[in-house]
Amino acid sequence: MAETTRREFMLGEGSGTGSGPQNVHVGIGPAHPAMHGIIRITTELDGEVIVGADVEIGYLHRAFEKDCEHGGWNNAIPYTDRLNYVSPLINNFGYASAVEKLLGIDITERCKYIRVIMSEISRVCDHLTCVGASAMELGAFTVFLYMIKAREFLWELVEDVTGARLTISYGRVGGVKADLPAGFGDKVVHAFKETREVLDEVHRLLTGNRIFMDRMVGVGALSREETIGYAITGPLLRAVGVPYDVRRAQPYYVYERLQFEVPTQQDGDNYSRYLVRMAEMEQSMRIVEQALAAIPAGPVNVDFAGRPIDPASYVDQGKQGKTEGLLLVPLTLSPNLEGQQRAALRRVNVADKRVVLPPKENAYGSIEGLMNHFMLIMEGYGIQPPPGEAYFAVEGANGELGFYVVSDGGDRPYRVRCRPPCLPPMAALHRMIKGEMVGDLIPTFGSVNMIGGELDR
Amino acid sequence: MSILAELQRRFGDAIVETHEHRGDLTGVVARDALLAVLAHCRDDAALAFDVLMDLTAVDYLKFPGREDGPRFEVVYHLYSIARNHRLRLKVRLDEDDPRVPSAVAIWPIANWLEREAWDMFGVRFEGHPDPRRLLLYEEFVGHPLRKDYPINRRQPLIGPAS
Numbered sequence: 001m002a003e004t005t006r007r008e009f010m011l012g013e014g015s016g017t018g019s020g021p022q023n024v025h026v027g028i029g030p031a032h033p034a035m036h037g038i039i040r041i042t043t044e045l046d047g048e049v050i051v052g053a054d055v056e057i058g059y060l061h062r063a064f065e066k067d068c069e070h071g072g073w074n075n076a077i078p079y080t081d082r083l084n085y086v087s088p089l090i091n092n093f094g095y096a097s098a099v100e101k102l103l104g105i106d107i108t109e110r111c112k113y114i115r116v117i118m119s120e121i122s123r124v125c126d127h128l129t130c131v132g133a134s135a136m137e138l139g140a141f142t143v144f145l146y147m148i149k150a151r152e153f154l155w156e157l158v159e160d161v162t163g164a165r166l167t168i169s170y171g172r173v174g175g176v177k178a179d180l181p182a183g184f185g186d187k188v189v190h191a192f193k194e195t196r197e198v199l200d201e202v203h204r205l206l207t208g209n210r211i212f213m214d215r216m217v218g219v220g221a222l223s224r225e226e227t228i229g230y231a232i233t234g235p236l237l238r239a240v241g242v243p244y245d246v247r248r249a250q251p252y253y254v255y256e257r258l259q260f261e262v263p264t265q266q267d268g269d270n271y272s273r274y275l276v277r278m279a280e281m282e283q284s285m286r287i288v289e290q291a292l293a294a295i296p297a298g299p300v301n302v303d304f305a306g307r308p309i310d311p312a313s314y315v316d317q318g319k320q321g322k323t324e325g326l327l328l329v330p331l332t333l334s335p336n337l338e339g340q341q342r343a344a345l346r347r348v349n350v351a352d353k354r355v356v357l358p359p360k361e362n363a364y365g366s367i368e369g370l371m372n373h374f375m376l377i378m379e380g381y382g383i384q385p386p387p388g389e390a391y392f393a394v395e396g397a398n399g400e401l402g403f404y405v406v407s408d409g410g411d412r413p414y415r416v417r418c419r420p421p422c423l424p425p426m427a428a429l430h431r432m433i434k435g436e437m438v439g440d441l442i443p444t445f446g447s448v449n450m451i452g453g454e455l456d457r
Numbered sequence: 458m459s460i461l462a463e464l465q466r467r468f469g470d471a472i473v474e475t476h477e478h479r480g481d482l483t484g485v486v487a488r489d490a491l492l493a494v495l496a497h498c499r500d501d502a503a504l505a506f507d508v509l510m511d512l513t514a515v516d517y518l519k520f521p522g523r524e525d526g527p528r529f530e531v532v533y534h535l536y537s538i539a540r541n542h543r544l545r546l547k548v549r550l551d552e553d554d555p556r557v558p559s560a561v562a563i564w565p566i567a568n569w570l571e572r573e574a575w576d577m578f579g580v581r582f583e584g585h586p587d588p589r590r591l592l593l594y595e596e597f598v599g600h601p602l603r604k605d606y607p608i609n610r611r612q613p614l615i616g617p618a619s
Contacts, residue, residue, distance in 0.1 A: 058592035063608075065577075066601055070608055101479050228538065231508050231566040242538060249541050387521075390479050391534055391545065393510075402511055404534065408520050419511040419534070427569040456592055 023051060026438070030059050034137050034442045037452030041429075041441070048437050053430040060456035068416035072382040073099055074173055076416060081167045083418060084454040086129050087122035087397045089158070091454075092171025095416075097252065098392035098403035099173045102385040105350050111175050112253040113295040118161065118170070119394070120284040120291075121188075124195065125154050126397030126449070127235075127277040127284075134274070134446030135206060138215050143202050150198035153191040160187060173383055174356040175349030185292050192285050199281060207278070216271035220432045220444030227268065230428040234399025234421055235276045236448070240268035246395040258290045270447040355383050382411035398422045398449055420454040460504065460544055468494055473549075483545045491548055492558050498535055498544065499563055506535035506544060509560065512570035514578040518552075518604040528552040529580055533560075550580065559585040577602035 024045045029035040038059035044052040064083065068076040080091040093115045100107060107115075132147030155165050160181050162168035170177050206212045222232075224240040237244055245262045247255040263279035265272035349356040357376055362369025375381045385407040393402040399421035406415040425432075425448040432448075433441050461475040461484055471490030476483050486494050498506040511534040517523045527549035535544045548557055559582040560567040571582040572591035579600035582588065590597065596615045599606050 058590075058594070061592040063601060066608060104479060226565070228507050229565045231510055231564065233508075244538050388478050389481070389483075391481055391511075391543070400510065402534070404511065404513065404532065406515055414520060415515045417511070417513045417532075423569065424566050427566055 028441065030056075034445065036133065036445070036450055039426075039445075039450060039452070041433075041445075043433075043438065043441070045438060048439075050433050050436055050438060050441065053433055055426060055429050057426060058456050060452040062457070064418065064457040065416055068413050070412065072377075072379075072411055073385070073413055074383065076413065077171055078167065078169045080171075080418075081169055082453050083420070083457065084126070084396060084398070084401075084422075084451045085166055086451060087119075087126040088166065088168050089118045089122040089162075089170060090394060090396050090401060092169070093119060094392065094394040094396070094401045095403050095405075095418075096171040096173050097394065098390055098405045099383070099385065099413075100350075101392045102388060102390040102405055102407055103173070103355060103383070104386075105174060105352055105355060107175055107350055109254075109296050110179075111349065113291050114176055114180060115171075116253050116255065116258070116291045117180075117188075117288050117295075118158070118176075120287045121154050121157055123284045123397045124281045125151050125158075127281050128154075128195075128198075130397075130446070130449040131202070131274060131277055134270075134443055135202075135212070137442050137446055138212060140206065140209075140212065143205055146198045146201055150195040153194045157184070157187055157191050160184065172349070172356065174352060188288060188292060192289070195281075195285065199278065203278065207275070213271065215440070215443050216274060216447075217269060218267070219270050219436060219440045220447060221267060221269040222428060222432050224268065226428065226431060230431075231424045232399065232428060233424070234396070235273055235280065236268075236425050237399065238262065238264045239272035239276045241266045246393050246400055250393070252392075252394060254291070254294075255287075257294070258287050260284075260287050270443050273447040380411060384409060384411050393419075396421045398451065398454075399424075418454075418457060420457065422448065422450050422455050426450055426455055460542065463503070464494065464498075467497065481545055482543070483547065485547045485549060488548050488550070488557060491546075492560065492563070494546065495533065495560055495563050498546070503540075504544075505537045505539045507538055508536040509564040509566055509570070510534040510536045510543075512560070512567060512574060514574045514580050514602075516578060516602065516604045529555050529578060531557050531574065531580060555579060556581040556583055558583050561585060576600065579603065 026043050026045055027040060028043060029040040030038040040056040040059070042054045042056065043050050064079050067079055076095060077092055080095045081088040083091045128147040128151045132144040136144035158168060159165050161184065162170040162177070222236075222240070224242065227237055227240050228242070233244060241264050243262045243264050246252070247260075248262050260283045261279075263276050263283065265275050357363070358369040358372045363373040376383065387407055387409040389404065389406045391402055391404045393400050395401070400419065401421050402419035404415075404417040404419070405413055408414040429445065429448060432444050436444065461472075461477070461482055464484055465472045465475065468490055471487045471494065472484050473487055474485040498504050511532075513532050515530045515532060516528060517526065517530060518528055529550040529552070531548045531550065533546040535546065550557065555578075557580065559571055561571065561584070568585070568587060569591055571585055572587070572589060574580050575582060575588060576590040576593050577600055589595065593601070594615070597612060599610070
């Protein structure tokens, strides 16, 4: 074949490969700094305009749903941490609530409040990360640093409660791992003060900033009909003016008792999504403050006589037959188990021996407690929901996070299905970027807030 | 139960079974009537299920009591923004004929969700415009969420396309 001349190629003259205008295919990702993980977008470009795109996902697939089928019901909790790893607490609670629905049990009041508080703190973290990263990709690096600073304050709260920053594994079927630590309320006040200052600064830096608005207003828009057709929920749906929020539409935990707005915008472009997320952070902090004011205290250290003793001497006393009143003696637990003492555990967990592990004092100190512990941990025993199926949805940071669980009556889930809230917007991404410039792909992709762990499962 | 009763009244035998468990409404639909039922659910003013929240499948191969029955269920979770209600519809499929009509024409999100169900369960969606795998790669052998796919199976190494 004759070599295509430069003239043929550039102007499409003559015969051969250069006839007619040609679109260029450019692959973006999977390893691209703005792809937030690993996504491949194959674009077809006419000059700088995207005329078609194919989004390829699955690079982070690690068989979450298959793994869940190969362990007890509670064993799936650490896997759910790794779904949306920016707000793992919401995933924990969503999964636990789905199993609780299947079991037909209701969690304690204090636990409901704790779940609301921790979910909302996670939501703020998630939105901070999303807005900060999008702003950074548009060159506003300062905003990213400010927002990561605010997120750091919030992650310290999460660390205080759960003992970890990211892989928190704090939810449990029937409750949560441990009670809130002492002085948590004051720390929240401090962290929210810092966060609000950051949000105020970011508002002044971005909202109304000429460069930022030029890149965001009218870019990446999706019509209301298409947004609904693509089953998009969360901030992206509220950005087209549909005030759907699971917390408001089908309240769970104690959301119906708390005052909050569901912010909406009309245009459905990246700027609307930014405004919705900024407004939602303030609402989430409002919810946390109300929940902290209303959380039922519950008795601390009731009817315990004597000083706490350590588990070893506790076991010794039992061996020597000095069992009178032993079950009521408080134990000093290792710092790893802080917040799991008998009183604390009762406040935050369902009083159902078939579901919730006994307090550590009982497991260490009495044969009943030990048996109870083993019955829940041993293979073939454990939590055994009756055969059936249940779907439970919570409002994740990106939209409706649903878990569909099927039980065959055994101690392992028969099927766990996660409805990832960022899959629908990714399925619609090729519609958002069609007809836009290549450079606009970056803020649009940022506003979708793709989280690889959740998208690919 | 009014949603399920309404569907039964309209579609008769095509609604094979209904039940309500833990507040979730479930209807099992005959495969031939699936698209008609789904379209009705979306377009009927009283139902107005405008969102296909989720589409997935379940393999009942090892479910106690259902080993011999239809092996697969394709599960549609519908939600209505206007009416604020939910509905779960299911289609049962035999092992030797795991095919359902595609719902892409009704909800565009079905495109990716059906690709994932094909990828994970090997259920064919007839009339799907783009029937590729979604999460795994084309050279992957088998469908990993099937109950007879062992969790520790290794896949053959693939090289760059030659």
